[in-house]
Amino acid sequence: MILKNADVVLGDGVKKLDIRIENGKIAELAEHIEGEGADCTGLTVFPGLIDMHVHLREPGYEKKEDIASGSAAAVKGGFTQICCMPNTNPVADNKVVISYIVHRAREVGLCKVRPIGAITQGQEGKNLAAIGAMKAAGAVALSEDGKSVVNSGLMANAMLYAADFGLKCLCHCEDASLVDGGVVHEGYYSTLTGLKGSIRAAEDIVIAREILLAESLSLPVHICHVSTYSGVQLIREAKARGVQVTAETCPHYFTLTDEVIATFDTNTKVNPPIREERDRRAIVEGLRDGTLDCIVTDHAPHHLDDKNVEYAQAAFGISGLETSFALSYTQLVKGGALTLVQLAQKMSANPAHILDLEGGAIAVGAPADLTVVDLNRAWTIDPADFASKGRNTPFAGREVYGKVIYTFVDGEIKYREADA
Amino acid sequence: MPVIMDAQGLARTLRRLSHEIEERNEGFENVALVGVKRGGEVVARRLAALISGSGRGEVPCAGLDITMARDDLVSAFILPDAERNEPGFSLDNKTVVLCDDVLHTGRSAVAGIEAIFRLGRPAKIQLLVLVDRGGRELPVRADYVGKNVPTAREEYIEVRFTELGQGADSLTVIRR
Amino acid sequence: MLKHKDILGLYDLSAEEIDEILTVGMSMKKLLRQNIKKLPHLQGKSVTTLFYENSTRTRCSFELAAKYMGAHVVNIAAATSSVQKGETLVDTGKTLDAMKNDIIVIRHPMGGAPRLLAQTVRAHVVNAGDGMNEHPSQALLDMLTMRENFPTLEGLRVAILGDISHSRVAKSNLFGLTKLGAHVTMFAPRTLLPTGIDKMGAKVCRSREEAVEGADVVMGLRIQLERQHAGNFPSLGEYAKYYGVNEDVMKYAKPGALVLHPGPVNRGVELTSALIDGDTSRIEEQVLSGIAVRMAILFLLTKEEV
Secondary structure, three states: OEEEEEEEEEOOEEEEEEEEEEOOEEEEEEOOOOOOOEEOOOOEEEEOEEEEEEOOOOOOOOOOOOHHHHHHHHHHOOEEEEEEOOOOOOOOOOHHHHHHHHHHHHHHOOOEEEEEEEOEHHHOOOOEOOHHHHHHHOOOEEEOOOOOOOOHHHHHHHHHHHHHOOOOEEEOOOOHHHHOOOOEEOOHHHHHHOOOEEOOHHHHHHHHHHHHHHHHHOOOEEEOOOOOHHHHHHHHHHHHOOOOEEEEEOHHHHHOOHHHHHHOOHHHOOOOOOOOHHHHHHHHHHHHHOOOOEEOOOEOOOOHHHHOOOOOOOOOOEOOOOOHHHHHHHHHHOOOOOOHHHHHHHHHHHHHHHHOOOOOOOOOOOEOOEEEEEEEEEEEOOHHHOOOOOOOOOOOOOEEEEEEEEEEEOOEEEEEOOOO | OOEEEOHHHHHHHHHHHHHHHHHHOOOOOOEEEEEEOOHHHHHHHHHHHHHHHOOOOOOOEEEEOOHHHOOOOOOOOOOOOOOOOOOOOOOOOOEEEEEEEEEOOOHHHHHHHHHHHHHOOOOEEEEEEEEEOOOOOOOOOOOEEEEEOOOOOOEEEEEEOHHHOOOOOEEEEEEO | OOOOOOEOOOOOOOHHHHHHHHHHHHHHHHHHHOOOOOOOOOOOOEEEEEEOOOOHHHHHHHHHHHHHOOOEEEEEEHHHOHHHHOOOHHHHHHHHHHOOOOEEEEEEOOOOHHHHHHHHOOOEEEEEEEOOOEOHHHHHHHHHHHHHHOOOOOOOEEEEEOOOOOOHHHHHHHHHHHHOOOEEEEEOOHHHOOOOHHHHOEEEOOOHHHHHOOOOEEEEOOOOHHHHHOOOOOOHHHHHHHHOEOHHHHOOOOOOOEEEOOOOOOEOOOEOHHHHOOOOEOHHHHHHHHHHHHHHHHHHHHHOOO
16 A cells, blocks of 8 residues: 655654555655555654553443543544553453453454553552563553552662563652642632642652652653643753653643633543643643653543542543544644654654654554544544543533544554545 | 592591491490501501590501512512511401501402411401502402592502601592 | 522622622511511422531521421431432432422532532522532621621621631632622631632731731631641640630721621630620621521522512
8 A cells, every 4th residue: 555645754854755555564655656545645644643641441441441442542543552551450460461451452453552560469559560470461561550659669669670571660640648639730720619639749749759769770760641840840850860761741731721620520630630821831841842752641531420420529530542633733733832743752752762662653664553644624522423432521622633534553544534 | 630638638537437437346345457557557546546536445556567468479579578567466356447548459458368367366357448449359348438539540549648757648649 | 680590609699699699688687587487489399408518507597598488398418318329419419300399409518519410400509518619608698797787898808717728608708708899808827728819809818917907897717626637737726826816816806896607616716705705796696697698599599480
């Protein structure tokens, strides 16, 4: 198959090229390739997007999402590769659950699903999970996502032991004693609504700890879903002095501010919470200057039953796979903070590099994981159209730019936009 | 603006009405006067004073706030500005003469009867009005009438009493 | 006429709507003072009090207000309802709606719950206190009590002292009072002062004396013992000593300044007994204002249907 006349996002710029795909790989890249092909005039081809932070809910919470629906949402959102967090039921803290996910994802056969194993058994923060066995079964990283490993000594050991197997810890940073039941960012709007807030330090303290552990141990660490301006600054300073720290953020942190909670819409409830304009700007700047390496969705689908309740009772999380690219493109590229090349780095190359995954670049010989997008297409986010079971989005009704037209995984079209 | 009654006419009418009450009830024993606030109360108090002043007897007398008994309280969602009715004597087994200034639709009279029932169980209730202007909407009839003045819908009767700070006594037909 | 189907908070209500509730409340109070407590306006209507949190005082006040106006009243306490079996608020609301309730009065420990209910049901919803969000009827009764004692709330100086962080009463009062032109000062330990309250129109003071200076009304808010256990202050004794309102502090207020408290009072903590029982205390008066203002709310909510 040949894609013709596409604007191809390469590592050093965007070029008008033809792409020949053969045996699931990119066989040729040239200005003109002879033969029949799909005309991609006006479309932009990105290296297959990679989301290193999603929740697929299977096993255990299939009412919210399963590997099939999550994979469908992923390819619809332009993702060719996703990494799923271990807070399932049972927890992915052993090779059996990891293998199950790997095999089930292959059966589904849409995108590449890379499981992340728990750091401790049952995510209970007591004993290390079977890290070696999980690696052998296909785990690509470790995380306690949903909480932090409270015991600093255990966290240090986890980082050291994981390093023996070439795995990184992806750290959810949250000091539970400071959060203390908080459900939103503490500020004007938490006072206005009377919803219990938590201060930035609840996140920052653990970001600082993980950085200091990585620094002391001379090991890499990755910080999940950064939401505070102060957290961005901590990471920036750490990078400047050579700490091997990488970090991610999510579209809601660079798009929304905490005034959205004023309506008590539980779709705005997410952890860490949506913060203030000062934070939002810092997140954009962190992405721009490279402090923040990746954009992830923290795709956290929930059933309506988990959201159509009192704010304090509602589940945390946003269903993000199908809105991430458009929000990122609209906010960051059209907003002037990033170039298309930088956006491709944040959403593909950097995650691939951090987790040592295949893909991440359009190059001859690489797997033909490609995301073909119409950047000029404006559309309105409507959760009723989601492939995900989770319709929980605070972005319903928002107009965005950038529609995924085709998603190729190993050269096969796994998603095709209805009109295409 | 035809004046129906001036101060003198009113005095004469009240005197006659007091005799009619006396005649119908064979004296004033067991009679009580209850006047619908505020005009009817003036009528009742004047009658009581007249009866007492002429040495014919002492008739207990009280004003009656009918707001809480109005039939349109709910339908018109009226916010009541009422005073609690505390006549100071028992209405039980009395012949209560309910006094009002003008009888028109009959709704005030019915509300008056309702308000009286909330205070006790009289043996009889009789209705006294200074003017019956016709236009009944309910099956109500006055026992004592000062004057019958048939009026049109667009007319009303303006009542002035000195007690209420409205100048000299007068009852006048006014065209809207 | 109220423009809202529900009374969820004073943040949502306009100055005109608040003024109307207070005006009707004054009339209701006049009737109540004369012991007239049989109004027909809610005859044939059903009012359900749905309390997920204990509050005998508020529930009783709403119940009497509804009964004085002739409504059928059903009281649901969370402890005896299907809530414990795990029914969601939305489902409970649908059930109450199906039972043809006209008004649901809800008290809930979580902010925003009355709004969720209001979005679900056809019935009018009255917020009787939701978490740390709002307690509109309490603020309205405070304002009614003030209105009876002062010619206008415009320019009135109201000092609020106590646990402001956890107080829906403080916030509802702040929203309501500032909308009607009053000035609100606040004082509390920093641990009990919520972020951003100064941006909502309150003048946050650094001492009791500064807060009370020139005040027409001094309002104490309940300090709960659990706040001590949560580490918000060392002890009730220390609170009383450094943050409580006593006679010396009251000297900074205008002569004859009123003393209010939403109750129940911790004697000698928020306010001294001498102030609670003094001539300027209107704490008992607030109770009658409570029924009056709740009657006014029920009256105005159902009035729009006529």
